[in-house]
Amino acid sequence: MNSAGRSPYDLEIRGLAKTYGAIRAVDGISLEVERGEFLSILGPSGCGKTTTLRMIAGFEQPDAGEIYLQGTQMGTTPPYERNVNTVFQSYALFPHMTVFDNIAFGLRMKRLAREQIARRVKRMLTIVELAGYEQRLPHQLSGGEQQRVGLARALVKEPTVLLLDEPLGALDLKVRKRMQYELKRIHREVGITFIYVTHDQEEALVMSDRIAVMNQGRIEQVDTTFDIYERPQSLFVADFIGESNTFAGEVVATGEDVSVRCGERVVLRGRPVSAALPVGVQVDVVVRPEKIGMGRPETSHAGEENCLRGWVREVVFQGTSVKYVLDIGAGNPLIVHQQNSLSYPQAEFLKPGEEVLALWRLESTLVFPRR
Amino acid sequence: MSHSRRLFRWVGAHPGLGIWLNLLPGVASLVVFVFAPLVLMVFVTFWRSSVDGMEPIWNLDNYRKVASDPMFAGLLLKSLRIAVTVTVVILMLAYPLAYIIARKTSRYKHLLLLLVFIPYWISYVIRTYAWYPILGKEGAINYVLGALRISAQPVELFLFNEFSVHVGLVSVFMPFAVVPIYLSLERISPTLLEAAADLGARPARSFLHVVLPLSLPGLLGGALMVFILTVGAYVTPQLLGGPSGIMLGNIIADQFGGTFNWTWGGTLSLMLMMVTLVVIWLVSRRVRVGQVFLGD
Ligand SMILES: Nc1ncnc2c1ncn2[C@@H]1O[C@H](COP(=O)(O)OP(=O)(O)OP(=O)(O)O)[C@@H](O)[C@H]1O
Ligand SMILES: [Mg+2]
Numbered sequence: 001m002n003s004a005g006r007s008p009y010d011l012e013i014r015g016l017a018k019t020y021g022a023i024r025a026v027d028g029i030s031l032e033v034e035r036g037e038f039l040s041i042l043g044p045s046g047c048g049k050t051t052t053l054r055m056i057a058g059f060e061q062p063d064a065g066e067i068y069l070q071g072t073q074m075g076t077t078p079p080y081e082r083n084v085n086t087v088f089q090s091y092a093l094f095p096h097m098t099v100f101d102n103i104a105f106g107l108r109m110k111r112l113a114r115e116q117i118a119r120r121v122k123r124m125l126t127i128v129e130l131a132g133y134e135q136r137l138p139h140q141l142s143g144g145e146q147q148r149v150g151l152a153r154a155l156v157k158e159p160t161v162l163l164l165d166e167p168l169g170a171l172d173l174k175v176r177k178r179m180q181y182e183l184k185r186i187h188r189e190v191g192i193t194f195i196y197v198t199h200d201q202e203e204a205l206v207m208s209d210r211i212a213v214m215n216q217g218r219i220e221q222v223d224t225t226f227d228i229y230e231r232p233q234s235l236f237v238a239d240f241i242g243e244s245n246t247f248a249g250e251v252v253a254t255g256e257d258v259s260v261r262c263g264e265r266v267v268l269r270g271r272p273v274s275a276a277l278p279v280g281v282q283v284d285v286v287v288r289p290e291k292i293g294m295g296r297p298e299t300s301h302a303g304e305e306n307c308l309r310g311w312v313r314e315v316v317f318q319g320t321s322v323k324y325v326l327d328i329g330a331g332n333p334l335i336v337h338q339q340n341s342l343s344y345p346q347a348e349f350l351k352p353g354e355e356v357l358a359l360w361r362l363e364s365t366l367v368f369p370r371r
Numbered sequence: 372m373s374h375s376r377r378l379f380r381w382v383g384a385h386p387g388l389g390i391w392l393n394l395l396p397g398v399a400s401l402v403v404f405v406f407a408p409l410v411l412m413v414f415v416t417f418w419r420s421s422v423d424g425m426e427p428i429w430n431l432d433n434y435r436k437v438a439s440d441p442m443f444a445g446l447l448l449k450s451l452r453i454a455v456t457v458t459v460v461i462l463m464l465a466y467p468l469a470y471i472i473a474r475k476t477s478r479y480k481h482l483l484l485l486l487v488f489i490p491y492w493i494s495y496v497i498r499t500y501a502w503y504p505i506l507g508k509e510g511a512i513n514y515v516l517g518a519l520r521i522s523a524q525p526v527e528l529f530l531f532n533e534f535s536v537h538v539g540l541v542s543v544f545m546p547f548a549v550v551p552i553y554l555s556l557e558r559i560s561p562t563l564l565e566a567a568a569d570l571g572a573r574p575a576r577s578f579l580h581v582v583l584p585l586s587l588p589g590l591l592g593g594a595l596m597v598f599i600l601t602v603g604a605y606v607t608p609q610l611l612g613g614p615s616g617i618m619l620g621n622i623i624a625d626q627f628g629g630t631f632n633w634t635w636g637g638t639l640s641l642m643l644m645m646v647t648l649v650v651i652w653l654v655s656r657r658v659r660v661g662q663v664f665l666g667d
Binding site: 057058059078079080081084085086088090092093094095096105106109110153154157 | 563567571
């Protein structure tokens, strides 16, 4: 059972690297993707996401490293011989072919029988909900519809891995939200491994089983969406995913947890993410805005290890939540998100200038050594 | 002064009129330089030629001649045959050339395109004469054949016949096909080729199913252009054709220059124009002709 092709992974990448002139577009990345998984590659613009995808598809040759599809080493296998299909951001539909012919293209290249092609295209059209659009030309479709044709065209080949490079990037917010949901449904329905490139952290969180966060050609962290959000392994990941309060400080006491002095009067207690941190080390402390509670200054609080006196500087009503900007004297202001659970006539938020206590748990305080 | 001011005010009060006034110079020159001569030419075909030009004596003699004169039919067919052959040869040469230039991503791309046109800075006639020292009895080809001892005597096969007419026409009109083909190839997004490869198309099939159909407007446009230019050509056959390489264009030119039979010349021109229009019409059923020449 350990012959090639019996790998537990649909896709394995080892030490992949690609350099363009002086730019290290991809700088040695490794990754394993399990069968049927939905993995997002997330990172800022120019971090090498597209380059990685293009190497998997076979459009670019890596300078170093290897790619295995179900255990088979890809080497210099050309794109047309890889059992991988791509959904392009620009759709890249063949403008001279109807929707039917676009979707049938890959099957015709395989020289399948006419009836078989018709059957599979029809099934795919049902899945992407474009039945009845067979005879339209791409320019007669909306952006969302074109993208669904692009998806159907790739999926109909039943690839080992489906690569999607910011497939929703060109769509407006509303259509994008609907397509996110559609993509998830389709992923469940076809059971194919999806590698989904995006620079939208919210999109990655909503859709993925796991997320690989990339930065400057390297993978910072690969984890489930929950762990990426709750247990980021680096300041970059904590900062890139979701919103966060970041304070620079110095370790003043250490043990199972650490105390960090940030600014003149403020000492925060938190958990170091990796190794133990000795006293005197420069660190960054991160707290998510929604983990912070607020109380009246006169009440006493146990349970929350971090309890800071502050003043409301700004109140921003955001509909489902209220954003408070607090002055706590720790360098940066502290941002707090509170669920808007008030019911109408008694609606009463804090006002600028009021004094409050900001409270949060030790476990919600992430401490990263300064790099 | 006040008249012109009143005119301006009147025009200002009728904004729809402005468009027509703007069009006026263009329309007028079209009428004077294109439409009127055409109508005149059609009239003339129903007149009679005389010693000192034409007499407006209405008759159908020229059309009877068209129907009965075997020389006309033969020459027309020959011109069409030459035009089709030249067009096909040009397409076979121009397509790969345009393809290579379009696929180049370097900055030499535009230089290459310019190179295609450099010979056109030299007069058409001189370029045509340039074939004499190549194809002629004492020309380069005969020299090489002699030097290689392939033929003892200089061969007179290459110049002043249909062969040399083909060679001359191909060389003269080739860029007119390269440009439209190049433009249509240039417009094909490289992502489409990647998509084709991604879906399992080998390069040859990707060419056949994606590149070729998408460059068809350029291909047909180039073909149309070359065909129109070739079917009515008369300088090249005059200089390179000799007695056997004569085309319809030469006979037409003759009616106006040598034979002095303007009404017959007009009739022949009209026939040639009809044939050309039919070809344009046939092609335009496949692609929009505007797309061919304007690139959109
Ligand atoms: N063909 C190329 N030639 C030269 N440099 C390139 C090429 N392709 C990519 N690069 C460079 O490599 C780096 C990574 O590019 P890549 O397209 O992979 O980024 P990305 O993560 O997909 O970004 P985005 O989110 O903006 O799409 C960038 O700095 C880019 O400028
Ligand atoms: Mg990209």
